[in-house]
Amino acid sequence: GENVEQHPSTLSVQEGDSAVIKCTYSDSASNYFPWYKQELGKRPQLIIDIRSNVGEKKDQRIAVTLNKTAKHFSLHITETQPEDSAVYFCAASTHTGNQFYFGTGTSLTVIP
Amino acid sequence: GAVVSQHPSWVICKSGTSVKIECRSLDFQATTMFWYRQFPKQSLMLMATSNEGSKATYEQGVEKDKFLINHASLTLSTLTVTSAHPEDSSFYICSARGGAGARGEQFFGPGTRLTVL
Numbered sequence: 001g002e003n004v005e006q007h008p009s010t011l012s013v014q015e016g017d018s019a020v021i022k023c024t025y026s027d028s029a030s031n032y033f034p035w036y037k038q039e040l041g042k043r044p045q046l047i048i049d050i051r052s053n054v055g056e057k058k059d060q061r062i063a064v065t066l067n068k069t070a071k072h073f074s075l076h077i078t079e080t081q082p083e084d085s086a087v088y089f090c091a092a093s094t095h096t097g098n099q100f101y102f103g104t105g106t107s108l109t110v111i112p
Numbered sequence: 113g114a115v116v117s118q119h120p121s122w123v124i125c126k127s128g129t130s131v132k133i134e135c136r137s138l139d140f141q142a143t144t145m146f147w148y149r150q151f152p153k154q155s156l157m158l159m160a161t162s163n164e165g166s167k168a169t170y171e172q173g174v175e176k177d178k179f180l181i182n183h184a185s186l187t188l189s190t191l192t193v194t195s196a197h198p199e200d201s202s203f204y205i206c207s208a209r210g211g212a213g214a215r216g217e218q219f220f221g222p223g224t225r226l227t228v229l
Contacts, residue, residue: 034218042223044205100161102155
């Protein structure tokens with residue numbers, strides 16, 4: 001089965017700096033890679049996703065890059081703000097979406 | 113759009129009782145629903161995947177007789193924790209994925225916090 005690893009587990013950055021979270025996966029059949037943000041006690045919210053036919057996708061301050069050969073993908077948050085503080089999860093899924101596995105999570109703290 | 117609800121949001125029960133958690137997709141038809149378990153400060157652990165009208169597929173290590181999943185319609189899936197024990201206390205989250213043509217993304221319910229005394 002799929003094995004998704006995520007690093008780092010915790011990350012603290014100064015407000016305005018950039019934050020990078022990296023994930024690797026093991027199943028070459030995976031071709032959909034979403035990122036979720038989860039605030040304490042709340043549901044995970046999809047913030048950005050990427051599919052295997054593209055290498056990079058950007059949405060305002062958030063970007064995701066994918067290296068399918070190396071089986072890794074990363075989340076980049078620029079100009080971080082205190083409200084970006086949360087736990088971020090990466091995930092990997094196949095096209096059918098019937099196999100969906102999460103990374104272990106990264107607790108991001110943005111220091112004002 | 114793409115709203116998923118869960119009920120109840122919090123339940124406390126005595127050891128040995130069974131608890132049913134409902135997951136509903138409110139504005140779309142969910143051909144596939146997923147059930148996750150999340151311990152404090154940990155990731156979401158996929159328990160099972162259910163497709164409407166068929167038996168759920170359980171992940172390795174998840175007892176299907178303990179965690180009964182029913183996906184009776186395109187908008188409702190239920191998870192029943194049978195004979196709950198304190199070690200079953202956790203945050204249970206469902207998610208739903210749309211039907212044909214869907215891009216594959218999942219939409220999560222707000223979660224159900226189960227406390228077994």
